[in-house]
Amino acid sequence: MKTLRLTMAQALVRFLASQNVERDGVEGRFIEGCFGIFGHGNVTGVGQALAEHPDLLTYYLARNEQAMVHTAAAYAKMRNRLATFACTTSIGPGATNMVTGAAAATINRLPVLLLPGDVFASRRPDPVLQQLEHPSRGDVSVNDAFQPVCRYWDRIQRPEQLVPAALAAMRVLTDQAETGAVMLALPQDVQTEAFDYPVEFFDRRTWHVGRPTPDASTLERAVELIRRARKPLIIAGGGVIYSDATAQLSNLVKRTGIPVGETQAGKGSLPFDHEGALGGIGATGTLAANRIAAQADLVIGIGTRYSDFTTASKTAFQNPDVRFVNMNVAAPDSHKLGGLALVGDARATIEALDARLEGWTAADDFRREYEQLRADWDEEVSRLYHLGHAPLPAQSEVLGAVNDLSAPRDVVVCAAGSMPGDLHKLWRTRDHKGYHVEYGYSTMGYEIAGGLGVKLADPSREVYVLVGDGSYLMMAQEIVTSIQERAKLTVVLVDNQGFASIGSLSRSKGTAGFGTRYGHRSQGRLADDATQGDGDGLPVDLALNAEGLGARVFRTRNIAELRDALVEAKKIDQTVVIYVPVDRYEGVPDYESWWEVPVAEVADSSEVKKARQEQERGLARQRWHL
Ligand SMILES: Cc1ncc(C[n+]2csc(CCOP(=O)(O)OP(=O)(O)O)c2C)c(N)n1
Ligand SMILES: [Mg+2]
Numbered sequence: 001m002k003t004l005r006l007t008m009a010q011a012l013v014r015f016l017a018s019q020n021v022e023r024d025g026v027e028g029r030f031i032e033g034c035f036g037i038f039g040h041g042n043v044t045g046v047g048q049a050l051a052e053h054p055d056l057l058t059y060y061l062a063r064n065e066q067a068m069v070h071t072a073a074a075y076a077k078m079r080n081r082l083a084t085f086a087c088t089t090s091i092g093p094g095a096t097n098m099v100t101g102a103a104a105a106t107i108n109r110l111p112v113l114l115l116p117g118d119v120f121a122s123r124r125p126d127p128v129l130q131q132l133e134h135p136s137r138g139d140v141s142v143n144d145a146f147q148p149v150c151r152y153w154d155r156i157q158r159p160e161q162l163v164p165a166a167l168a169a170m171r172v173l174t175d176q177a178e179t180g181a182v183m184l185a186l187p188q189d190v191q192t193e194a195f196d197y198p199v200e201f202f203d204r205r206t207w208h209v210g211r212p213t214p215d216a217s218t219l220e221r222a223v224e225l226i227r228r229a230r231k232p233l234i235i236a237g238g239g240v241i242y243s244d245a246t247a248q249l250s251n252l253v254k255r256t257g258i259p260v261g262e263t264q265a266g267k268g269s270l271p272f273d274h275e276g277a278l279g280g281i282g283a284t285g286t287l288a289a290n291r292i293a294a295q296a297d298l299v300i301g302i303g304t305r306y307s308d309f310t311t312a313s314k315t316a317f318q319n320p321d322v323r324f325v326n327m328n329v330a331a332p333d334s335h336k337l338g339g340l341a342l343v344g345d346a347r348a349t350i351e352a353l354d355a356r357l358e359g360w361t362a363a364d365d366f367r368r369e370y371e372q373l374r375a376d377w378d379e380e381v382s383r384l385y386h387l388g389h390a391p392l393p394a395q396s397e398v399l400g401a402v403n404d405l406s407a408p409r410d411v412v413v414c415a416a417g418s419m420p421g422d423l424h425k426l427w428r429t430r431d432h433k434g435y436h437v438e439y440g441y442s443t444m445g446y447e448i449a450g451g452l453g454v455k456l457a458d459p460s461r462e463v464y465v466l467v468g469d470g471s472y473l474m475m476a477q478e479i480v481t482s483i484q485e486r487a488k489l490t491v492v493l494v495d496n497q498g499f500a501s502i503g504s505l506s507r508s509k510g511t512a513g514f515g516t517r518y519g520h521r522s523q524g525r526l527a528d529d530a531t532q533g534d535g536d537g538l539p540v541d542l543a544l545n546a547e548g549l550g551a552r553v554f555r556t557r558n559i560a561e562l563r564d565a566l567v568e569a570k571k572i573d574q575t576v577v578i579y580v581p582v583d584r585y586e587g588v589p590d591y592e593s594w595w596e597v598p599v600a601e602v603a604d605s606s607e608v609k610k611a612r613q614e615q616e617r618g619l620a621r622q623r624w625h626l
Pocket of ligand 1: 419444445469471
């Protein structure tokens with residue numbers, strides 16, 4: 001047997017460089033490169049291997065380990081899960097910084113490969129710097145904290161273990177039903193240990209991503225349900241986009257007249273002006289989608305995991321006879337809400353259904369009903385885009401300006417705060433990859449790091465990162481990485497003096513915005529939303545901060561100045577930050593929807609008691625869908 005004597009880290013780098021993915025005959029490299037931050041736990045192992053062979057795997061220096069996992073996940077999302085990055089870290093805090101990124105990737109079903117260092121397998125120098133000493137478990141390290149947030153987890157205790165572990169990692173990363181964060185924890189001594197690896201381990205390997213379909217009898221049952229439906233509704237989730245099924249969905253909708261509501265991950269499945277597009281659905285949905293959902297007698301979920309935002313905490317579907325048909329490559333999702341499970345690829349399953357539905361269309365009166373709702377909704381969006389709010393603009397006007405001045409193929413990126421909900425309702429998506437909102441984990445801090453991943457995945461598009469002041473303060477440092485990589489972002493930094501979304505949630509539940517405004521002090525005078533005190537007095541200049549990180553900065557005070565800055569920003573080929581203050585209280589309403597957030601059963605405040613009563617009214621509308 002021919003072998004190659006390499007350290008475990010060198011073998012890993014060589015293996016990763018040889019992995020490819022193929023779908024529909026199109027083949028490409030799977031691990032695009034390796035993000036990293038070095039410490040004593042990886043610099044002499046993985047670090048040495050990357051330094052020796054930059055031709056195999058390009059190293060990208062990041063600023064924060066959480067951020068680099070977001071960048072890898074955003075890259076994977078933009079590439080429809082057919083490519084991603086590896087992330088190398090030291091042991092200890094460098095490793096555990098990735099927990100949030102891993103959870104976000106796994107929840108969003110996005111492949112990322114995490115390669116933290118780990119403590120010595122030999123255990124001779126224990127406890128090493130940053131080692132957790134567990135009194136009753138000798139084999140536990142901080143990396144075990146990743147087990148629940150990874151879809152595959154392994155620790156390479158001997159160099160030869162890399163062979164089965166690396167293959168298992170690749171199987172999970174490329175499996176469309178199973179994918180998510182994958183961790184290979186690499187003890188720092190084992191990284192540097194040599195082994196005679198079989199050369200076949202490094203052969204070019206291509207992982208096929210297929211398009212499985214449900215069996216014919218299950219498809220027939222689905223067709224029966226659809227043919228009988230009077231008011232069918234499709235819910236398009238992220239799976240539509242990942243499976244590259246948007247054209248097939250569009251055809252099905254045009255031919256049958258079944259309208260479509262989109263989840264956050266599925267937004268963009270249809271362009272906003274498509275004849276069947278009802279826009280976002282659920283707690284942050286449009287009036288058009290939510291009205292149709294309330295009456296629907298058949299809901300066809302495609303590539304959705306039915307989060308509480310999508311089902312309006314199980315209040316969205318009020319027709320007593322509603323049934324569900326769920327197409328999903330992941331079996332657990334396809335069985336949700338008591339649905340008929342069509343386990344398979346979205347594109348192939350849509351095609352199979354479409355062929356069997358030939359000649360069938362939805363009733364004309366149903367079509368007229370949702371056409372009217374669509375027209376009304378379009379007017380509502382225009383109204384909110386042009387409120388003319390003063391002295392500070394409303395956030396919806398900022399979204400309107402960015403939508404208007406971005407090109408159809410450009411990408412809007414967001415994750416947490418009040419903007420994801422507003423975008424879900426209001427953003428006019430014109431390209432199926434043009435809307436990138438991480439709302440599975442809704443991670444504050446994802447925005448700029450994620451925007452970088454989007455830009456690396458498709459440099460031909462402008463990337464508009466919409467970030468709140470709270471998210472910006474949590475994690476803005478990847479501006480530096482974007483400048484280093486010449487990956488231009490246009491960051492629109494929307495300042496409403498703190499956590500406005502949670503402030504508004506708190507006010508609606510009777511707790512007056514407690515602790516959400518940046519003037520809040522733990523002692524002395526409070527400047528909460530309740531008291532409107534000296535909340536604006538903190539000497540924070542976020543625009544100056546962005547300038548300090550190297551971005552070109554525009555400070556704007558109103559929509560006219562924002563528009564000018566957006567036009568100027570297009571001419572600049574490095575990362576731009578456009579600062580814009582908005583009114584803290586001028587929000588976008590909900591449209592006949594609800595989101596379950598629990599309220600105290602006993603409290604002194606009459607406001608909380610009132611909110612509790614409202615809560616109970618919402619709970620009374622909740623359905624089980626068994
Ligand atoms: C890491 C993290 N911590 C806490 C939260 C809970 N949370 C959701 S939105 C939000 C406030 C976000 O503030 P900002 O970015 O300014 O957006 P705004 O709410 O003002 O629109 C918080 C604290 C979260 N989603 N992520
Ligand atoms: Mg804010």
